[in-house]
Amino acid sequence: MADPSPQPPPPASTQSPLQPLQQLAALTELETPSVAPSVSKPDTPGPTATATPELISAPSPAVSYTVIVPSFSAWFSWDEIHDTERRLLPEFFDGKSTFRNPSSYKYLRNAIISKFRSQPTSKLSYTEARRGLVGDVGSVRKVFDFLEEWGLINYTPPKKGKEETEARGALGKKDDSSGKRICTSCGAGCSLQCFTTAKANMTLCAKCFVKSNYQRPGLSSADFKRVDLLEEPRPDWTDKETLHLLEAILHYGEDWKKVTEYVASRPVKDCIARFVKLPFGEQFIGPKEEHNGYTEQGGDDTDENESIKRRRLSPLADASNPIMAQVAFLSAIVGPHVAETAAQAAVSALSNLGANEATDLTTETNEEHEKLYSTPCCSVDGCGSDLSNCRDYHRRHKVCEAHSKASIVLVGGQEQRFCQQCSRFHLLSEFDGVKRSCRNRLDLLNFRRRRPQSETVNTSLSSASHQDSAVNEPVLSAELEIEEEERELEKSFSDIIEFQMKEMQEKLVSFEEMDAIMARERLQVQYLRDLILPDQLAIAQHQHRLAMMVRENVSTWEKLRSTNDVIDRGTTLLL
């Protein structure tokens, strides 16, 4: 046979015959660039990575895009059917079948090609093509295979023959690893996550996915797969960078922006994280060495050691930064070992999350704080009473029952009182009179209750030793009770309403069920009726026939009777 078998995509040597295809049909909106620049485009000897994205990442398909068609398919034209087609798809042209004829072939071919060209960057799949075409799937399959083989659809021009597959492979990998996918609906770059679906070949950024802004309505959220795009792993800090960082911190203190500028290679977060992770340097060697002496004893120190430690740390405790003060206080109570572990855990959590530094630290230290069940000991100076017998509350806050109610105690060498609202010791100056809660808390409480200042009700430990407020107490308690009753009323109202709603709902549900049952029964009855119908008809028929027969019988019977009578009469006459 003299048929030229379709050649595989041309090897590297035939680069010159690559021509852009001139569009004949007026339907397509693709521009037709002149020959020279378009030929130069695929010929640029740049690296494959840059050349192929140039073509593939064309902005919108309606704007200029060069359609590359291999040289062996240069015969293609919209309006005509070429000899090659006639030869290779004979079943369309031999007139043997009514639905495979030249006009249907042309319709299928043109439809498939224009569908591909409307989105030239994505590969047209057979299923997508046949979905939009009227005709039987076998014919569509034949035409599709033919067009694909001859490079009229799904054809990407090769750069340099051998590297063609490599380029395609590299491009594919690059798409995944470059992390720069563009959302099909909003056009924004997707950095963190994107959602892809294969059904319509779409990529959506997280925002569009949440908005459910799917182009095609046949999709649902279940069709989408989530793709997490990994960020680049941060390379480790070199010594140079660490040195820079320390110098910058020395110079600029806490101004992280300037520090980042100085370090020059890292974003702000990285700088901060790195700084926090740095081991304590010369600044803190002094007290730490002394702490090391106590590590083994942990929380079972004698009171003396504890007080010494506390005294040393008290400058920190009085630092202007309240957070640092609390951290110092907690770490002092907890003991050096636990504090160290807590700090390490906090730092590692920080590097994982990257944000919410303060809350992590505090949660970690709070958790550590919880663990000091193991060392229950009142924290008041000179009172080392064992708290194992006391309530949880006392154990947690490291204060024995007596000292929690005492007016003045010595903690850390200072006169303090245990505030029952904050559950900690405050300086005596924080308290008004003999109140057991500090001023700040009381103000808050009063504000909440919208009551004038200075008179408060101690809710946690109700005791009768408030001489100043003795007069107002019954009034206040009455008001409290009123409030409570109101609340109860509201609650009972809402309960009633809830119950009624439930009742209505249940009624609705039971009605629905009734409806369904009725429908079912109706179906049953209809079904039975249908079954019976032919039999009824047959019976009616039979009855009709029987009736006829009976009538006939009756009539014959009558006739016989009458003849009998006649005969009888005749005989009687004769006789």
Added chain:
Amino acid sequence: MKSSSLAGAIGASSRERERASASASVSSIKFRMPTKEKEKESLIPIHLDLDLDAHRYKDAFTWNPHDPDSLVLSFAKRTVKDLELPPTFVSHISQSIQHQLAEFRSFGGQDMFIHEKIVPLKLDLRVNNTVVRDTFLWDISNFESDPEEFAVTLCNDLDVADPEVAPAIAVAIREQLYEIATQSVSAVKEAKLGKKGRRGYELSKGGNNALDVSRYFGSKGSGVIRKRKDWYMNGPTVDVLTNEEVGTLEELNSRFRRKLDEKEDSFLQG
């Protein structure tokens, strides 16, 4: 548009044919789809509705049963690959297609009676965002009829933007024609087995969808114009829904379908 749906489907001189056929002149031919194909060929509608694991695959298309059977497997593989379904679908799809093909082939060679009948066909389908609803008359005995052409013309006339609507319409029409053809075959079978004689045959035939055309249209005046009250039913309606409406529709449908399935199961058991 109404006139086109009238004229397009009814063959010429249908009324006279109707009168002449009062004496039950039947032509018995071999089973085939009553559409424009040569004797040995028919295009049959294939319906796929599979629900495995978490994937739902619903599809309907036209198949040429004279294509080689190897095409079934390659088609199934291609579809699964294109839609990225799990590979268990391949065997299910090919089985389903072959089952329907076998069903069609089992009818081959049997007789069917194509009485001159005009049958009302209904369209009620939703493709992506477009809902098409239509009722029109189709002449069964017209073997030159072409559902594809009808579908393409309908979409062009109504300016339907979505190209996937036309094949869905063609498949829907083919399905109904296929059903009518199989019914007529089974009617013949019943007649032969039932030994009801001529009268029985008439009776079972009367259960079909035939229309008494003379009664259908206005008796007075021109017999070609429908009664005014029926006009609204017989024009095509095309609605384009927004995405949310589609979503709610699908939800209602699935809920309704689930309920029906449950009721059906309990009904069949009970």
